[in-house]
Amino acid sequence: MAEANDPEVGARARGVWYVLHRAEDALLTLLVAALVLIAGGQIVLRSGFNSGLDWTEPLLRCLVLWVAMFGAMLAAREDKHLGVDAIPRMLSGLPRIVVRLLAQGFAAVVCGLLAWYSVGLVMLEHESQTIAFAQVPIWVTQLAMPLGFGVMAIRFALRAVGVRRNAASGAAGPAGEA
């Protein structure tokens, strides 16, 4: 479903975007696999062998943040962030372009701001060098936020000016969102 809506999977399929997107997919799959294996493995270890590693819990929580930010980046890529889309769906022509510019442009600005304040947060934590788990400092785990919001800002901006087609204008029916 998503594949068919991906504007990149067309004439320009094999470009830089394609490589980046597949890398993004691969990373996300790795993150999910890690989450499932570590979370599940931890339970097996704890109940079966009465042992466990004390850094798995903070690692898992950090993985949740990373999975969430990657998922949110993908949602921005596939135009699947939750919102009221009844009205844009009904419009066409110039009104549609204006409405899209407003809504997506607004989202781009907000994501840009969130990315900016996330950078601030990372810098603050960088100074204190507190450890999140094992040898990993907290600021490293926070990098998902500037990365995620930054990429989302770019994607919303591109959609605002119409470089990326709005999924609502494609053939995607409601089941596409399911």
Add this chain to the structure above:
Amino acid sequence: MIWLIALALLLLALAGAPFFALIATVALLGLNASDYDLIIAAAEFFRITDVPVLIAIPLFTIAGYLLGESKAPQRLVRLTDALFGWMPGGLAVVALVSCALFTAFTGATGVTIVALGAVLFPALVHARYPTRFTLGLITTSGSLGLLFAPSLPLIIYAVVAQQLNTTPPVGVDDLFRAGLLPGLMMLVLLAIYSVWSGGRRAQVRVKFSAREALAAAWDARWEIPLPVVVVGGIYGGWFAPSEAAAVTALYVSITVLAIRREISLSKVPQVCRDAMVLVGAILVILGCALALTNYLIDADIPGQLFEVIREHISSRFVFLLVLIVFLLFFGMLLEGYPAIIILVPIVLPIAIRYGVDPVHFGIMFLAILQLGFFTPPLGMNLFISSYRFDRPVLEVVRACVPFFFIMLFCVLVITFWPWLSLVLVR
């Protein structure tokens, strides 16, 4: 000024701006007006990593999507059919039970209608159930099961309510227990209606066959332990919700990918992507809402709202009635998860001031939300059904009418009879 901002945000929402951006804007403006350094918004968002139970969200979601992509829905229908198919209206009961079970594991995201509807719709039509009844039944069933563990909306409600430091506190396991009886009530009432409606018209009926039941059970041997262990484990108090999620995700991954091999490994990234798009969309809203919730509490917005409302509504009864209408409207508009994350921080503190128990409120809230999923004109499941079964939306709406009133009755019972929700909790 504040009305101008509210109007601008409303227009942006109608233009299709994502919810999380709207929430983040309100949080940033609010924090800015209270002279906070706005880095605090990012710090609040990072608190996603401070809520242990959130691990359950990606884990249950990936498990649900893997199950949905596998042949588990067919096996589930076969098994319930072997168990209930002999009853008059039995196949309708099959639809209700299997949908409720499936939704409890996947959350009401339309996955149930897409995955189970594909099996149930033709089966029901083939058994000569009227198309309209079938359409209404499946559309309604698409959100049935929301109140049963380990449904995600229950978990998310608990997480949001915990941010508000209510007394008494809201535990995820409290909600799991509280949802049991109200959920069963919905299931039983819908089943009674289906048997009555189905029994009146002569359906193709099958005799109970122990052989088929055993064969179906054997066919579903890898799936049967799942609800038993997970649901039993949660209700029995052996598993914390996040542990149950971890077990479920690992177990489903192993059975679906390694033992059954119903999803090829090359398709796994696609399934991960579909599942995590939903997780990401929910969690960014939640993260932004964490920043907002703190501001709301700081500025005592619910308290001020309560003062305004109290001038007009003095009785709890009237308040609850108004609340049902309010939540039904916004539940329909905000489609589930955003509704929980956005409305609970505002409405729950007010409800508590009217003497409503936060756990009871959660069940009531989610029951209304469940109704909102197929409330015309915007209920999400109406459109998913219409798309999935290729019927006009209006036909789906008409088909849902009797089911709508049954569920509305359930909502009223749940709202005005707190005992039903609280007897297993307190």
